[in-house]
Amino acid sequence: MIQGGWKRIMSAINILYAQSGGVTPVINASASGVISQARAHDDQIGHVYAAKDGVMGILQERLIDTQDLSAAEVVGLRHTPGGVFGSCRYKLGDPAKDPADYARLVEVLTAHKIDVLLYNGGNDSADTTQKVAQYCKEVGAPIRCIGVPKTIDNDLALTDNSPGFGSVAKYVAVSILEASLDVMSMASSSTKVFIMEVMGRHAGWIAAAGGLAAQGPGDPPQIILFPERPFNEAQFCEAVKRSVEQHGYCSIVVSEGVRDAEGQFLADAGTTDAFGHKQLGGVAPVVANIVAQNLGYKYHWAVSDYLQRSARHVASATDAEQAYAVGQFAVDMALQGMTGQMPVIVRDSDTPYKWHIEPADVAQIANHEKVVPDHFITEDGFGITEAARRYLAPLIAGEDYPPYDATGLPAYVRPQFTLLEKRCPAWAK
Numbered sequence: 001m002i003q004g005g006w007k008r009i010m011s012a013i014n015i016l017y018a019q020s021g022g023v024t025p026v027i028n029a030s031a032s033g034v035i036s037q038a039r040a041h042d043d044q045i046g047h048v049y050a051a052k053d054g055v056m057g058i059l060q061e062r063l064i065d066t067q068d069l070s071a072a073e074v075v076g077l078r079h080t081p082g083g084v085f086g087s088c089r090y091k092l093g094d095p096a097k098d099p100a101d102y103a104r105l106v107e108v109l110t111a112h113k114i115d116v117l118l119y120n121g122g123n124d125s126a127d128t129t130q131k132v133a134q135y136c137k138e139v140g141a142p143i144r145c146i147g148v149p150k151t152i153d154n155d156l157a158l159t160d161n162s163p164g165f166g167s168v169a170k171y172v173a174v175s176i177l178e179a180s181l182d183v184m185s186m187a188s189s190s191t192k193v194f195i196m197e198v199m200g201r202h203a204g205w206i207a208a209a210g211g212l213a214a215q216g217p218g219d220p221p222q223i224i225l226f227p228e229r230p231f232n233e234a235q236f237c238e239a240v241k242r243s244v245e246q247h248g249y250c251s252i253v254v255s256e257g258v259r260d261a262e263g264q265f266l267a268d269a270g271t272t273d274a275f276g277h278k279q280l281g282g283v284a285p286v287v288a289n290i291v292a293q294n295l296g297y298k299y300h301w302a303v304s305d306y307l308q309r310s311a312r313h314v315a316s317a318t319d320a321e322q323a324y325a326v327g328q329f330a331v332d333m334a335l336q337g338m339t340g341q342m343p344v345i346v347r348d349s350d351t352p353y354k355w356h357i358e359p360a361d362v363a364q365i366a367n368h369e370k371v372v373p374d375h376f377i378t379e380d381g382f383g384i385t386e387a388a389r390r391y392l393a394p395l396i397a398g399e400d401y402p403p404y405d406a407t408g409l410p411a412y413v414r415p416q417f418t419l420l421e422k423r424c425p426a427w428a429k
Contacts, residue, residue, distance in 0.1 A: 012046035013115040020121030023083040024164025026323035032077035033327025053086035076413035079402035081312035111423040116334040122151030127366040133340035144339035154205035157368035159344035166319030166395035169209030171311040177213035180220035180251040187249035195301040197284035200255035210253035211384035220251035227257035229381040317398025353394035
């Protein structure tokens with residue numbers, strides 16, 4: 001229990017913003033929304049700090065004052081991929097069993113007179129947000145914690161969609177369309193099967209987005225492999241053969257999390273990450289080998305990997321706008337005194353596409369995974385339905401190209417930061 005604590009002399013609050021987990025093409029747009037909204041309320045907000053490398057930066061007391069960013073740099077963040085402040089994968093344990101990290105967080109935040117932590121992340125980060133908010137409440141720390149949503153996987157509960165997903169969806173749809181045109185032109189004498197692997201461990205939203213490339217029957221991708229459907233080798237090979245016989249080629253989008261009938265990942269690498277998630281070793285070559293052994297077709301495969309989550313040059317305008325907006329809304333929530341909450345996107349209509357943002361209890365988001373519903377997947381398990389298309393299409397709508405410089409490359413910002421002077425003893429861990 002904190003004895004006494006400290007009291008705010010001035011009414012203005014201080015905010016600490018941190019990026020967490022895998023970054024997205026538009027996570028910096030959320031950072032830009034946070035900083036811009038805070039500067040617009042400088043009568044109510046004192047400082048907006050940022051943690052260098054997420055929660056690790058807080059624990060190690062590596063903090064940045066975003067006041068060092070020029071107005072042009074704050075605008076530039078909106079167009080820059082990656083996580084400009086740095087992110088990390090670090091799992092906080094159960095505060096009841098291992099409170100040391102939580103006590104350290106409170107120590108650092110208190111030392112810098114921080115009132116609100118804005119934690120920008122996905123499912124694991126929502127869990128962290130909930131735990132930190134609850135711990136602060138239990139020990140009497142005057143610190144509030146608000147989540148800021150992001151994840152390319154689109155698997156956050158309650159929100160209609162997750163900032164970061166729309167741009168990755170656009171990249172995947174564009175990439176499979178372009179690659180398929182290449183394969184189509186060579187199929188008579190060369191490659192007949194192209195396999196594109198995308199992210200998605202348990203939820204096949206990114207793979208589903210590839211289906212947007214198809215504008216009519218028989219259009220690529222002819223096959224999508226979802227984590228939500230057990231992989232059946234015989235049915236898959238029959239579908240590949242049928243596509244090659246009918247169209248001369250077959251384009252396939254496969255989610256990294258595809259499993260067999262026993263629930264085993266096709267690409268299980270036998271290791272786990274910091275959060276206990278199985279490390280996947282690449283499913284595209286596994287699927288390609290199945291094609292080669294059973295059908296003998298010449299193939300090529302590609303793993304989009306980091307390319308899909310860093311491709312800011314082909315970002316969705318909808319996604320960029322929503323990422324910026326949730327950052328702004330999180331600041332508004334902080335000014336209203338909220339804690340243990342997260343801004344979520346609510347869809348009002350498909351056509352015309354309309355949406356708004358409202359707060360939601362982060363406890364109802366943490367550790368809840370939203371997968372692709374059955375009615376979004378075709379009966380054969382290899383495509384998306386019209387209902388899925390109605391849901392997905394608005395999320396990739398519009399272009400939000402970054403500015404380009406004289407070299408012909410995007411003018412992404414890479415600010416140089418000076419860390420704040422430390423006020424706490426070195427982290428013992």
